[in-house]
Amino acid sequence: MTLKRYLGLTAALLAVAISPALAEGLDELNPAVVERLYNKDMLDPMQPVGPSAWREFKAKNPPPWKIGYASSYAGNTWRAAAMDELQNTIIPEWQSLGLVSEVVVTQSNLNDATQIQQMRQLVDQGVDAIIVCCSNPTALNATVKYAADRGVPVFSMTGYLTSEYSVNSSVNYQVAGYEIAREVVEQLGGKGNVLVVEGIPGTSGSDSQHRGVLAGLASSPDIRVAGQVAGMWTDQVAQGEVQRWLATNPGQLDAIVVQSAAEMGVLRAVQQSGRGNIPVAIGGELGALCYWRKNPDYITAAYQVWPPADEIQLIWNIMMRTLQGQGPKVQSVLVDPVKITHQDLAEVMGEDCNEDSPDWLAVGASRWGQDPAYLDDFFLRPADPRAYKP
Template identity: 65%
Template sequence: MACYNAAMLRTMALAASLAITGHAFAGVDELPETIQKELYNKDMLDPNQPIGDSAYRDFVAKNPPPWKIGYASSYAGNTWRAGVMDRLQNTIIPKWKELGLISEVIVTQSNLNDSTQIQQMRQLVDQGVDAVIVCCSNPTALNQTVEYAHSKGVPVFSATGYLTSPYSVNSSANFVVGGNMLGEWMAKEVGGKGNVLVVEGIPGTSASDSQNVGIQAALSRNPDVTVAGQIAGMWTDQVAQAEIQKWMATNPGDLSGIIIQSASELGALRALQQSGRDMVPITIGSEMGALCYWRHNPDYVSGAIHAWPPGDDFEMAWNIMMRTLQGQGPKIQSILAKPVTMNKEEMLAAIPEDCSEDSDGWYHPGIEKWASAAYLDQFFLHPADPEKYDPKSHPKQ
């Protein structure tokens, strides 16, 4: 069948693996029981998500602060990445420089080329950075470079997705949980019956594939909801809009809804508006333009699911990195959070009526709601407020 493309077959294989694969829950056993059940349950966890003991439980940064940080970004071509850079440049860097804990942040871009990203990461290590952050990268391609960084005393932090190297520290929402939330929401939104189009992010990246596993698992529990097609939106509105328009042009049958990974929902809305079809429900994440359409049409959908607000998600990884450099000792390889939901009343209170449906900005629930200091404390052996760290207390000072 045409709808069973390579992306869907890959997801089906991963979902099958999820059903039969167990985990060694070594580091997870130290977490509160509620977190274990909600976010580290093997039935709701990507089987490739690393959840063993962290390699940095006893880590001490090779230099005292102020630290030099490298950010090896894999892509800069969508609004989500722009949201990350906005938080990094306008909030995070000024704040932590003022605290005297960082000296500079060196940013590189690889434009989805693994070989380029590997080269850039090695250069950052050789230039003397104290830590490297990567984002949304291939889960296996960087592993040798992560091990190289570790051999030089440089920890690597994977924001918004995981690396499978035992020497990385990963942070994100649990994307299988998030995908389940998206799929279940859509099933209820269409009354448990209908044809839906599933729009992936960037196939092959852990964040995209994990969300897709959750989506497919949720839909499998709703047998009267049919996946009419599956395409890739590349987490980019323009790409998603073009791909959805092409799909609709060759699939004129009934369409009940679109499950799409943020940041692409604004593209889905534009595709529907230009198609002349009914405005069927789509899954809305944190893109302001899509939230604004909902604000102007409050009965359009019943809710939104914030799976990875870019600034909050990146700041979570940054805070984990600073705690690790300070010797707080992360317990496990992957520190996970849960997506944040928004109902109509919350949307009306948060999104101004004079908003723009063309906005490519992002709504953020806020770091305290996404991954507060108290929440992160639970994942460290020696938790403390990272903003109150005294550089003179560093053992190599």
């Protein structure tokens, strides 16, 4: 069952489900992509999808550009992997192209006030653009406007900001959460008790995916949500939360749906609990994928919802295109979640893999929105950003 079927939409309704206001900007995109990822009944209602404020933008300075990365958190394997890709792959490449001078990185440790202060400082220090990650969808809006007024666009990856001046990129989290939950429902034969482990409540990516998960579980009347805890996208936190929940809830538990990056912690909690081999939804952590590689019948599929290296490459690509004047059509560039079967996994991972690995599986740029045939469609004047000559 798909999310469209769950919501009771017919093919006729899908054809008119985009309201006139929503269609502005979206009417310039591939209709199949709009129907699949931007349909109002399949989208987080807060996701900004109107025309981009940067359609006719031209950078105030010529390259090489100075970029700010106002990270909100550094305490999990996902953030470490994204930072590694930025520092060891992206920055050297774009500096060698002569398009970037430096990237200034700040960390706010989930403190909105600190992140706001750091972003304003980056603007005042003369950056040409700012990237943020996984932030509160509304708290930064005044600061995004502060940056926009000074010709500095803000790009939000792995979640959205609701400011009309932000440019956002991510998977459609509501669809992704639904598909993950539906996979668990089908594996359980439509009946059972499921524990739900959220990410960081209050962030757009976590809340959108959580909404989709609950809808997917609710699609079967014989599935019961046995409990909900917050894993904070961190293995150690999720392990402790799930251990406490299991210790105080001795009843039947048939599966756990968890948002990455926390599945390794949940797996360890289950293994240490003595409660049997409870299936845990797996995302992109290599340690958890390795466990599935060695135990083929453990789950039926994994879903890549935010592979860190691919995510930061995507927002960087969007940012560079915008600075080059390519003109983003809409506020949010959305991509599809990537389903991984055990056969897919076996082709890239041997049985000698490491179950303690903190690394992440990359699905590759072409599968994560960066195939030119896909990403070009989101820009008014598309071109290869690496070939840019000012």
